[in-house]
Amino acid sequence: MMMQQQKVDKDNQSIYCYENTSLLINHMNIKDKNALEKIENMLVTYKLATLIDDHHPFKRDLTVNHYLKIHEYLFADLYPFGGKIREEFINKKNSDEISDEEGIRIYCSPNLIYEKLNEQLISMKKQAISIYTKENLIDFLANNYLELYFIHPFREGNSRTLREFLREYVEIMNKLLFTFGNFSLEYSYLTQFDNKNFIRATMWNISSDKEKQKISIELLKEIFDKCLIEYELKDKKTL
Numbered sequence: 001m002m003m004q005q006q007k008v009d010k011d012n013q014s015i016y017c018y019e020n021t022s023l024l025i026n027h028m029n030i031k032d033k034n035a036l037e038k039i040e041n042m043l044v045t046y047k048l049a050t051l052i053d054d055h056h057p058f059k060r061d062l063t064v065n066h067y068l069k070i071h072e073y074l075f076a077d078l079y080p081f082g083g084k085i086r087e088e089f090i091n092k093k094n095s096d097e098i099s100d101e102e103g104i105r106i107y108c109s110p111n112l113i114y115e116k117l118n119e120q121l122i123s124m125k126k127q128a129i130s131i132y133t134k135e136n137l138i139d140f141l142a143n144n145y146l147e148l149y150f151i152h153p154f155r156e157g158n159s160r161t162l163r164e165f166l167r168e169y170v171e172i173m174n175k176l177l178f179t180f181g182n183f184s185l186e187y188s189y190l191t192q193f194d195n196k197n198f199i200r201a202t203m204w205n206i207s208s209d210k211e212k213q214k215i216s217i218e219l220l221k222e223i224f225d226k227c228l229i230e231y232e233l234k235d236k237k238t239l
Contacts, residue, residue: 015088016081016155024156026078040078044160047074051164060168062125064118070168071154071161079156085113086155105202107152116151120144128173133180138228141166141185142220145198146205159198163187170228181230189227197223 017023023033030036051073058069072083091106108116124144131137145166152158167185174182197219205216 014090014155016079016086024079027080028078040075043078044074044157048160048164051168060172062121062169062172064114064121066168067117067121067153067161067165070164071157074160074164075154075157081155085153086110088155090152090155105150105206107150113151113153117148117153120147120151124169128177131173131178134183134228134230137170137178137183138221138224141170141224141228142217145220145224146202146216149202182232183228183230185224186227186229189229190223194223194226 012022013019014022016025018025018031021031023031023036026036028039030039051070057073058066060066068083068085074082076082087110089107089110091104093104124140127140127144131140145162148162148165149158154161163185167187170183170185174184201216201219201223203216204212204219207213207216
């Protein structure tokens with residue numbers, strides 16, 4: 001099989017990648033980019049499905065440990081950094097395929113990640129008490145999506161971990177807190193275009209264009225409104 005590795009210079013070499021490449025070091029020692037992406041997608045998709053089926057291999061207490069455990073469960077079989085806070089600075093250049101927005105998304109400094117993530121999750125618990133309507137819940141999800149996204153705790157797999165965390169958050173709050181209805185986040189209702197809009201929202205949120213910053217939140221609200229599904233729940237239980 002032809003080796004498909006993107007070469008990098010030593011100044012850009014990630015500690016998480018094979019030497020002189022941008023290919024993530026993995027337990028299977030796969031050194032072909034396309035093959036690694038395929039295995040990763042298959043594995044993570046399967047793991048996410050088991051969580052949706054109410055399989056809880058870790059304590060779901062909406063803390064930093066809960067957040068890290070989701071990432072570990074999804075990625076540790078493939079990557080050594082599964083469930084571990086990243087130890088290097090990372091940023092992402094905005095993609096021309098998604099948006100014409102220029103610039104770089106810069107994420108939280110490694111030494112501040114645990115502190116910032118902990119603060120945000122504590123803040124979310126306080127905010128959750130004031131959710132009385134579906135509209136409140138959509139606002140909560142959209143705003144906290146952006147806050148958590150820019151903390152970006154991991155070297156890879158941040159968006160998938162974040163979305164699963166929010167899915168579990170709604171599931172837990174349903175049983176403990178919500179009195180105005182019962183909801184679940186069903187990402188299967190989203191189209192490929194909707195999923196690209198998650199990325200657009202993060203780009204526009206840091207735009208120098210104030211109007212685009214406002215649109216970023218509205219875009220996320222539209223996405224969450226589409227995949228926030230109401231259903232009947234007979235008994236409220238404590239987890």
